[in-house]
Amino acid sequence: xxxxxxxxxxxxxxxxxxxxxxxxxxxxxxxxxxxxxxxxxxxxxxxxxxxxxxxxxxxxxxxxxxxxxxxxxxxxxxxxxxxxxxxxxxxxxxxxxxxxxxxxxxxxxx
Amino acid sequence: xxxxxxxxxxxxxxxxxxxxxxxxxxxxxxxxxxxxxxxxxxxxxxxxxxxxxxxxxxxxxxxxxxxxxxxxxxxxxxxxxxxxxxxxxxxxxxxxxxxxxxxxxxxxxxxx
Numbered sequence: 379x380x381x382x383x384x385x386x387x388x389x390x391x392x393x394x395x396x397x398x399x400x401x402x403x404x405x406x407x408x409x410x411x412x413x414x415x416x417x418x419x420x421x422x423x424x425x426x427x428x429x430x431x432x433x434x435x436x437x438x439x440x441x442x443x444x445x446x447x448x449x450x451x452x453x454x455x456x457x458x459x460x461x462x463x464x465x466x467x468x469x470x471x472x473x474x475x476x477x478x479x480x481x482x483x484x485x486x487x488x
Numbered sequence: 489x490x491x492x493x494x495x496x497x498x499x500x501x502x503x504x505x506x507x508x509x510x511x512x513x514x515x516x517x518x519x520x521x522x523x524x525x526x527x528x529x530x531x532x533x534x535x536x537x538x539x540x541x542x543x544x545x546x547x548x549x550x551x552x553x554x555x556x557x558x559x560x561x562x563x564x565x566x567x568x569x570x571x572x573x574x575x576x577x578x579x580x581x582x583x584x585x586x587x588x589x590x591x592x593x594x595x596x597x598x599x600x
Binding site for chain 1: 520522524530531532533534537575577581583586587588590592593
């Protein structure tokens with residue numbers, strides 16, 4: 379349960395705010411992922427990092443900016459978000475095929 | 489790219505009955521098929537997975553079957569209990585760190 383952690387767990391922000399989500403994995407994995415989960419699209423892949431290099435950007439708007447300083451940490455920088463960006467943001471990590479998820483950050487954009 | 493379809497989107501069963509969730513995939517190169525369970529307000533958690541060199545795998549009350557020819561795989565839960573109520577996601581990928589492609593989920597309700 380504590381292999382992948384995310385902070386904060388809940389976040390409320392205005393459309394003009396800038397905030398960052400943090401993910402940390404303690405499993406020694408070399409790949410990390412950001413997903414958006416909403417009622418409309420249950421598990422929507424946003425970004426993939428392998429060995430700190432971004433290998434996939436799934437047509438995500440530029441108001442979401444990922445950062446992966448090392449294989450254990452992943453950030454998602456948020457700015458000028460829209461109310462429709464309100465969702466659960468899940469981080470995951472993997473060594474091979476199996477992904478392990480963090481608890482998510484519940485984001486509300488007002 | 490890979491496309492995973494999952495059915496049904498919702499499923500209600502009586503406690504003690506069996507539940508079956510089915511998924512199809514499009515990429516014949518996919519060879520890894522995990523199933524995740526997500527309880528309300530919690531993270532998705534891996535409950536069972538299968539690789540393409542195996543046709544069936546069991547773990548207590550849950551089992552997964554894979555038909556490579558037809559490109560579909562299924563999750564079977566026997567003797568369902570109220571704590572099995574959750575959203576279940578299937579997924580598919582090729583080897584290594586190729587991202588998983590998820591189905592849209594099945595909301596299972598087990599009625600006591």
